Amino acid sequence: MKSQFSKCTLALSLALLASANAGIIHANEVTTEQPSQPSTSLETSPSISETSNPSSSTTATETTETSQPSTETTAVTSPSTEAATAEITPQALTETSQPVEGQSVDVRILATTDLHTNLVNYDYYQDKPVETLGLAKTAVLIEEAKQENPNVIMVDNGDTIQGTPLGNYKSIVDPIEEGEQHPMYAALGTLGFDAGTLGNHEFNYGLDYLRKVIATAGMPLVNANVINPTTQDFAYQPYTIIQKQFTDTAGKTVNLNVGITGIVPPQILNWDKAYLEGKVIVRDAVEAVRDIVPVIREKGADIVLVLSHSGIGDDQYEVGEENVGYQIASLAGVDAVITGHSHAEFPGTAAKPSFYAKYAGVDDTTGKINGTPVTMAGKYGDHLGVIDLSLTYTDGKWTTTASKAAIRKIDTKSSVADSRIVDLAQEAHNETIKYVRQQVGVTTAPINSFFALVQDDPSVQIVNNAQIWYAKQQLAGTPEANLPILSAAAPFKAGTRGDASAYTDIPAGPIAIKNVADLYLYDNVAAILKINGAQLKEWLEMSAGQFNQIDPQATEPQNLINTDFRTYNFDVIDGVTYQYDITQPNKYDRSGKLVNESASRVRNLQYMGQAVTADQEFIVVTNNYRTNGTFPGVREASLNRLLNLENRQAIINYIIAEKVINPTADNNWTFTNSIKGLDLRFLTADRAKGLIGNQESIIYLQASTANEGFGEFRFVYTEPKPIQLTPNTDQTIILSSGQRVTLPADTPAPSTSKQTLPNTGETQSILSLIGLTLIGFVGKWSKKKEH
CATH class of the missing domain: 3.60.21.10 (Metallo-dependent phosphatases)
Incomplete structure (x- = not known):
């Protein structure tokens, strides 16, 4: 470029x-204009409140x-x-x-x-x-x-x-x-x-x-x-x-x-x-x-x-x-x-x-x-x-x-x-309100992003679950279907740019289109990459820029989160397990430039309990923004292809198909014990203090005096509970508690004839394929034609 x-x-x-x-x-x-008469704000009903007529203003x-x-x-x-x-x-x-x-x-x-x-x-x-x-x-x-x-x-x-x-x-x-x-x-x-x-x-x-x-x-x-x-x-x-x-x-x-x-x-x-x-x-x-x-x-x-x-x-x-x-x-x-x-x-x-x-x-x-x-x-x-x-x-x-x-x-x-x-x-x-209130399914657990920058998170987990489900359908019958399918997603709403309201917060129960839009803010199109183990590690090294370098000898409080790093670049890659040693320096700066060639924060990178090798091949489903960016690892991919739907629509289709979803995070990424016993601090919305529950790793301290709407929290290192990934067809994750968390549904049966990857993104409009499964779609079109 x-x-x-x-x-x-x-x-x-x-x-x-x-x-x-x-x-x-x-x-x-x-001509000189007179200001309009301001109205009061919107009411809580779907309609905008009745307002007074503005004074005339002509140009x-x-x-x-x-x-x-x-x-x-x-x-x-x-x-x-x-x-x-x-x-x-x-x-x-x-x-x-x-x-x-x-x-x-x-x-x-x-x-x-x-x-x-x-x-x-x-x-x-x-x-x-x-x-x-x-x-x-x-x-x-x-x-x-x-x-x-x-x-x-x-x-x-x-x-x-x-x-x-x-x-x-x-x-x-x-x-x-x-x-x-x-x-x-x-x-x-x-x-x-x-x-x-x-x-x-x-x-x-x-x-x-x-x-x-x-x-x-x-x-x-x-x-x-x-x-x-x-x-x-x-x-x-x-x-x-x-x-x-x-x-x-x-x-x-x-x-x-x-x-x-x-x-x-x-x-x-x-x-x-x-x-x-x-x-x-x-x-x-x-x-x-x-x-x-x-x-x-x-x-x-x-x-x-x-x-x-x-x-x-x-x-x-x-x-x-x-x-x-x-x-x-x-x-x-x-x-x-x-x-x-x-x-x-x-x-x-x-x-x-x-x-x-x-x-x-x-x-x-x-x-x-x-x-x-x-x-x-x-x-x-x-x-x-x-x-x-x-x-x-x-x-x-x-x-x-x-x-x-x-x-x-x-x-x-x-x-x-x-x-x-x-x-x-x-x-x-x-x-728009009628549209976003349409229900697509039910979630058995809350989905929020208040702690998405310090631990594996349900708001990212559900996106990765849906993306793997969708990619398996798209790749069925192709040679790439035989490769391990991973998924990369980032927390789009995690206090973005100092905004304490910028968090996903979906309660357990019915899930509507508005909730999916809250999970996935951007109009990205799903895409796949084929990368090897070495490139996968570099991808994660870039994501590790979300964390400050921590001094393991310090006794005073240290800030855990690098607030200069964009949260939408903090990719969590599901389907593998890994840890971050944040006492080490970052290998890349926030723009992906190499700054510490010998640095390595990513540790214990494994697939199905086995160490990932440098030449091991993977398919990673992500979005068009990432595949066409300059992320380390991503930019060296041997295959880069768009799929048929927006990521958001793939999530909607997944929820509709599953009807009831469990977004519980599988904790596939954690920190190493190099930060054990240290006083690590981070900010998130102050209202998140009511959601800590029995978590040992997060402690609420006080409301922030410098950042409106935020609270100060302490992250306490605790030994991660082991997770076991079993190579069965439905990618079931068995937690140490014995709970079985099913990720995507089974891959559709491969066709008897050899297929190739979907060839999209050329002359046809991708968005023409979007929205066909939206509840109420036909009714909306009918209403439009009546106008």
Whole structure:
């Protein structure tokens, strides 16, 4: 990937820019708006509560240039080649709005990022209203910020249409049709957003679905680094120039041309390979922005704003990197940058500095990176990005004389939400709730993830059970069916990024679709790898980065969990047993780079009670994100193939087939006794203190004073009870207590004819195979047709 981007020539860059027909203009005349009357929060019933009518708010918009994406799904047509040229230059402005030397204007940029279909303040996994997320809550901050300065530009930074059951409902169960506007963009349009960009998750449902979304978005969705491989042209509108009418510091009207462009991580080619391979290519994000900014300036933009659906990253740069917000903010000609993707926050506060404050050129107080204001406004609408620019017209152009960036957190103690968004969301919200409440089976034990980072966990166990069950069906009759089938899954909700509400908590009893969505957050597709024992060990060495290195001689408390390590990279591999010696250093850093070549944390790696040999072969079922990543061990796999279903759908099918499931963890991974007697501490949700029961290894200490909603716990090493894996057909695990835990059901009888692995992920839509077993599916379609 990186070598491919490093070979991009200047000739290609010039060709791309020439094909842009750089007059992509979106004219927007803005009138001063009055804020809507906020409503109270959602009620506990499935319906959104009745709200008062908002006050009127109008924005007159004239599009001088439009584009209609191609209806083809096998190739992407550039809107830039279809659009009429319409430049906005200072000479085209009226005399009353023509800027004059020394004139000053204060401009405010308001930005959302990573909304992930959190349209209203409702947690569909827990099936209840919450006050910690939702665009309906963010909208309250937006109106407050506009009252402070009505000279606003409003933008969304992508990852907008995926992420909750509402996103799944509108893409799979009741997908938007031609000409239908996605409810997320209906909401953004209602709030007066000017433009947006595409995040990596916009590609999760395929190019044809994305085409429908873009066609009805009601605003430009810009991207400058996704390219049509056939025409070498931009696949999407690379930029827009929006003419805004503002009031200067003297009270006079002035027109300002705002150029906006955006990028997405090149890694979408890996993450959504099944949809994108051969259909698009993706340029390095930094190179794409560097090349497009001069074009935007040449075509009349007074300021340039970059919507970077990329993390800030660090101050080191390699071509093709995923997170390059730092580098984009350092480019000439860029006035402000909106970042996201990482679900982190920038800038920080005095009480809680941002992760990025340690890098050279980062001002965590004013929110600048190498002098350019930057925001990263968290996730799910929990923050609003606010950038203030003071501009002065000097020597025939607008120049930034002062700037600052900040993020504002929604009021999590208040039930106030914007009535316009609540009303608009009513139908999609109610139908989503009906969908997620459909029962698929029964669990005999609770499924929660409060202790998933310190011991084997039921929330991971059930995913691995389902994945093995599904893989055995898919591989029946193939040569690979004769190999040991393992499964890799990670705890997706384990206090993610300091969020004490981000845990799976499903009680024993009926299990519904909402619970499965809570177990498996992402729209990943199941995939298999063939690896050997040596590669399996390296995979686990990478996962071992979840733990800090522990000093076996220390008597003071030590933190067990490495909070810089992403929990979704802590893969638990079922079907083998192993231990971690965390007194040893990590072999790999959090990005998979080798840092301690001779280090070895993984001990006693066994299959069916026998030591795993370096050349022993295994099939591991996982997801497309992992198989196309850079994990050690994974990247050397000799076979890498997509299967037919989303992982989430495979879990639903498994539960439906089994009817009653037992998610009890089999404790196939533990720590070595090298930490025996040490005082090891970790944080999890404070409410987990009531779930410890008779566990000897976990002790509750106190509520955390530094992390709201968390509690401090002690992990006490206890000798693991031996488990016995018996090589029978149903992979029964016999615990030391004598309990028999059956993993997947028996493999279907092999066909008499030799088969090969399913050949998927090419021309057919994977998501067309999804949802056929969803309870109530037919009824949902019938309802759609009635509309």
